[in-house]
Amino acid sequence: MPPSFGLALSDEQRLSWLRLIRSENVGARTFRTLLNQFGGAGEALAALPDLARRGGATRQLRLCSRADAERELAGLARIRGRVIALGEPDYPAVLAQMEGAPPLLTVIGSSAVFVQPSVSIVGARNASAAGRTFAARLAMDLGRAGFCITSGLARGIDAAAHEASLSTGTVAVLAGGADSIYPPEHIPLLARVLEGGAAVTEMPLGWEPRARDFPRRNRIIAGLSMGTVIVEAAMRSGSLITARLANEIGREVMAAPGSPLDPRCEGSNRLLRDGATLITCAEHVVEALSPGLRHQPDLFETSFSEGGQVSPAWNEDGEVRSRIEGLLGPSPCDVDDLVRLSGSSARDVQMSLLELELAGRLERHGNGRISLI
Template identity: 65%
Template sequence: MARLTDPQRLAWLRLIRTDNVGSRTFHNLLDHFGSAEAAIEAWPDLVSKGGGQGKRLCSVEDAEREIAGLERLGAQLIALGEPDYPSVLAESDGAPPLLTVLGGTACFERPIISIVGARNASAAGRSFAAKLAADLGRAGFAIASGLARGIDTAAHEASLATGTIAVLAGGPDRIYPAENAPLLQRILKDGAAVTEMPLGWEPRAKDFPRRNRIIAGLARGVVVVEAALRSGSLITARLANELGREVMAAPGSPLDVRCEGSNALLRDGATLITSADHVIEALGASLAPQGKPASHYKERGPIIIKESGGAPAADDGLRALVLELLGPSPAGIDDIVRLSGAPARTVQLVLLELEMAGRLERHLGGRISLIGEPTY
């Protein structure tokens, strides 16, 4: 598959770094306008018609500075649809359009298992996570985790020799926790670190669920070892389930609050595992060798620019109707299209206008909700 040209990569970076453009919005913009360049050209009009003010379009200069900074760091900026992009992640709903990668990409070619769990993990939990990661590594898997203290650290350390992937919540130059910066350097020898966040980005609390989405999306399955009832590990497990990944958990003591969440997963139907063999058995047929995925961008190619022929026009009457159909509770896009009576592409244009204006939130399963009060 052909790679993006330098101007196309710059345009992709500008678009994904623009206000109110997340992964799903990026995909919708490319679907609608055919290229990042065309979407950028249409952006001011979308924001205006959506009722937005003060929104920022990433400048050419800012994007060029980020690319230069990544080059100095030795990082790659890999686009969805390019050969080195992790193939299983590419099939995920809302896969990051651009992934910053430190280290090598060879580990992406192996089947990946994510191992996550408590930061304040017990000695027994860390020991089990390490043994599981080492055994799976020897069986041909790469191990992904979030570089956090506890279970994540144990899983990374045990799979250094066979290939491990650290998924970062901040920019590639903002390692959290800082104490694991030396571990990251050891990871990069035979593994990789990935992030969708910009260079210089300090991780915030709300960035960790975004990171967990990548941890879940990279892997054929997710194993939870020691997790409290309210923990990021359970968020990762939920996201993995929504993506159709195998969710597995190690049983823990009912007297240990660090195991309440992982035990709850087992009650809710997660696969119980106590060894690498159990993980391999749970994955079953999904371990069959696979080539690159036939995802949307793989099929049409990431650099094909189609002629839009002009997007179908939307008038204020349709905008008002779409706003009336939307509300704070998530609704299906198909339902909005059906009830509006308008062509799907025209409704999608109105939704993009609202999204660029910061007034629309997208949810898994093709659902959307309105943020704030209508102004039309």
């Protein structure tokens, strides 16, 4: 059985959540910290300007206005889209288990596909005929075995995987807004995906995808799936980024072997050399994922809720923040090390980091590491 979530936002709360996540310097982890501290998105929004000022912001923080949030929700409604909050029943359960999962996910299509176990199939845009044929066969066989196929709507392997799983369920993860489809020639393909599947994104409506948005998309692809299969990937490719992100969040990484003479297979072959699971058919994928299928994840329990109890106040005299700034530098470090070396409570350290992040002075890296900009 899929996890059962208990959060139910009112229209006003959903609007406040959207305003908060669309405000400047507010990411998924910052969002969670703010709700835990202030008990609601509305209260967090009111506190943002002062938090940024305390963190050393040199200009006023840009907050998402109520009018802008209302326009986004109305625009989504026109294309039959909606925003689902982390912890609500329709939010993909497997994505919710990922650290830093998007607090709000824009969804078009049927959320019923999120109930199926999912496998991601990604690979080269300039894929060979053999690569596309294999991706399509794998997607079709996995679909018949009860899996939803997740991919990024890109040319090549992604498109082949979507096409082959239209009748059994597929999810397209977008790098831009729900109305900014890339590549444009895949708009008809997306329409077919939505007949029985879904498209998801964490980006605002109207957002045109940029190069730096694709790794964010790739993280959602990995997070939506129990495992990721790479079919043809060069050494410098987005597919390898997806594989790395899947590995970081503890999901199975699999790859199909390719010709050592084909540069399109150099990266996927390297994954196999480094320990990825070798697969040549759907049965191999099912076998690799079988432990996870037998042991369904525990129910997800969100650590924040609207109208919840406000966390105790933190040290506001600037002492902790000064110590944290002194310990931080351009080299990434662990938050646990900051707590130990500063001699401060974990809450005071987290709030100091929140102030620095809202001021645009903090950079987050993989595995929870941070550095000062």
